[in-house]
Amino acid sequence: MPAATRRDLLLGAAATAAVFPRAAFAAGDAPPLREIAARRGLPFGVAVQADWFEGDPGFAATTAREASMLVPEGSTKWYDLRPFESVFDFSELDPITQFAARHNQTVRGHTLVWHAAMRKWTYDALNEGPRRGRALLETHIDRVLGYTAPTIRDWDVANEAVADPWNSSELLKDTPWLRSIGPDYLDLAFRLARQKDPTLTLTYNDYGCEHDTDFDDEKRRRVLALVRGMRDRNVPIDAVGLQGHLHRDNSFSARKVTEFVRSVLALDLKVIITELDVIEPETQSDPAARDAKCAEIVHAFVSTVLETGGCTAVLCWGVSDQYSWANTQPSLTPAEGAPGTAGSKVGGPARPLPFDDRYRRKPMWYALARAFEGRPWP
Numbered sequence: 001m002p003a004a005t006r007r008d009l010l011l012g013a014a015a016t017a018a019v020f021p022r023a024a025f026a027a028g029d030a031p032p033l034r035e036i037a038a039r040r041g042l043p044f045g046v047a048v049q050a051d052w053f054e055g056d057p058g059f060a061a062t063t064a065r066e067a068s069m070l071v072p073e074g075s076t077k078w079y080d081l082r083p084f085e086s087v088f089d090f091s092e093l094d095p096i097t098q099f100a101a102r103h104n105q106t107v108r109g110h111t112l113v114w115h116a117a118m119r120k121w122t123y124d125a126l127n128e129g130p131r132r133g134r135a136l137l138e139t140h141i142d143r144v145l146g147y148t149a150p151t152i153r154d155w156d157v158a159n160e161a162v163a164d165p166w167n168s169s170e171l172l173k174d175t176p177w178l179r180s181i182g183p184d185y186l187d188l189a190f191r192l193a194r195q196k197d198p199t200l201t202l203t204y205n206d207y208g209c210e211h212d213t214d215f216d217d218e219k220r221r222r223v224l225a226l227v228r229g230m231r232d233r234n235v236p237i238d239a240v241g242l243q244g245h246l247h248r249d250n251s252f253s254a255r256k257v258t259e260f261v262r263s264v265l266a267l268d269l270k271v272i273i274t275e276l277d278v279i280e281p282e283t284q285s286d287p288a289a290r291d292a293k294c295a296e297i298v299h300a301f302v303s304t305v306l307e308t309g310g311c312t313a314v315l316c317w318g319v320s321d322q323y324s325w326a327n328t329q330p331s332l333t334p335a336e337g338a339p340g341t342a343g344s345k346v347g348g349p350a351r352p353l354p355f356d357d358r359y360r361r362k363p364m365w366y367a368l369a370r371a372f373e374g375r376p377w378p
Contacts, residue, residue, distance in 0.1 A: 033354070033365065034068040037314065037372045040306070043106065044372070045069025045315035047275070050095040052323055058359045063319055064103040066354075071108040071274070071315055072096050076152075077117040081144060085121055085136075088143050097151040108315070109148060109155035110274075111205065112141055113189045115175035116160075126180040133180030134188065141192045145200070154201040156241055156274065157193050158186050162206055162226055165218035171225060186226075187235045194236035204230075205241030205274055209260060210301055212253035220260045231267050239312065240264045242305065244276035246297050248290070254304045265310040273305060275317040277352035278364070279326060284348065291351060295363035295377075302371040314368070322357035326350035 037044035046067045053060045063070070074080050075092035083089055100107050126133050145155075163173040172178055177185045186204075193202050204227055208219035223240065230237050242261075261271050278294040305311045318324045327349050349357075354365040370377060 030361070030369065032066045033368055033372070034066055036369050038068065040372050040374070042306075042311070042372065043069040043313040044368070045071060045105075045108070045313060046319040047071045047073040047110075047315065047317045048096055048099075048319075049073050049323075050075065050092050053095060053099055059320060059323070060099075062355060062359045064099075064105075066319060067105060069106045069108060069313060069315060070096055070100050071110050073110075073317070074117070076109045076144075076148075077111060077114065078122055078140070079117040079119060082119060082122065082140070084119075085125065088147070090147060093148075097148075100151070106154070107152050108274075108313075109144075109152040111156040111159035112144065112193065113137070113157060113161075113177060113185070114159040115173065115177060118176075123176055126176040128180075130181050133177065133185070137177075137181070137185070137189060138192060141189065142196055145193060145196045149197055153199070155193065155203065156205040157190050157202045157237075159205045160207065161186055161204075162219065162222045164208065165215050165222070171222055187230065187233060190230070190235050190237055201238045202236055203239040203241045203272060203274075204237060205243065207243040207245050207275075209242055210244060210246055210252070210257065211250040212256055213250060217256070220256070224260070224263055227264065227269060228267060231269075237269065239270040239272050241272045241274035243317075244273045244301060245317070246276070246278045246294075246301055248278050248280045248294055248297065252297055252300050254300065257301065257304045258308060261305055261308040261310060265308060270312045271305060271308070271310050272312055273302065273314045276302070276315065277317045277324060277326065279352060280350050283350055287351060291363040294351065295367035298364050299367035299371050299377040302368060303374075303377075306371060306374075314372075316353055318353050320355045320357060320359060321349060321351050321353050324350060324352045326352045 033044045044067060046063060048063060048070050049072070053063070072093055075096060080092050081088060081090065097107055122136070125136055161173055161175070163170045168174070172183055181188065190202055193200060206219070206223055208216055209223055210216060227237060227240055264271055276298070278298060280290060280294070283290070302314060321327060351362065354362055354368060356362055367377065
């Protein structure tokens, strides 16, 4: 990464001054987000990949300074961990846990069960029926949790299992796990995780619960139905992860999000913001105006969740725009992004994260700082 020039820094400061009052942090004198969040008793974290540390000193320095928690973006998913059925490969995870240890950071695991990010051999094995699927899941959870026990104490056990309202009326998404094991595969995963390590924090993680849309209304209802059913069946679950992939142009209702989070808390579960960023349906307009709008919705969402009193961590899905999935994938399809959204790369790079590609603080950084401090948005 080329070093930021004096002109870059001045331009960044000018853009910030355009949308923030003088009472905001002056350039260069702000403590890192991890410190601001810690004053509220919160970890602040980011998603990472090992090669970003090794190839980009700016990424390593920013992550070490700003984050108190790391979540591997890919190296705790099946695709990286299980290149072959007989092989468990932790080589992409180890550098992350080692980096965290050097910088007084914790690590979250993501994810033990997901329908995506698996090798062909895994899909083929799941097609062989329920006995094969159960054995596969049992072995995976036993080996992975055994290996990571010293370094990872908080796991997204299951990810995105609830069906999307636009294409299904069912509670659970039609996945290889559902077809192989049946609807109790989620219960099985959580029970296996608790059996292997009784002290882990076990989380169900999903998207689509953040906005004021018909889709989000129904997704919230379904997620609540899922976790309420798990509690009724005495399935060991500790938290619900709200991914927080916010959509810049969608409306937001503090009342609806508050009601949802309080309903989760009433089940004696905690809430974690796990994958915060802002997806933009188009990127042709002025970056300063886009950044201001993104910051506004980030502050509204994070503040609303924090004000319920049950949020235990806030994590962004990355730290710098250049490594965001919004800029590294060809497009964000409707299944991955907002209902009916064509993608985030129309017109140029997306700007979904707290730092730009030169590691300058953006309005989103200030929005997070003010939310952590309990301060209103300008």
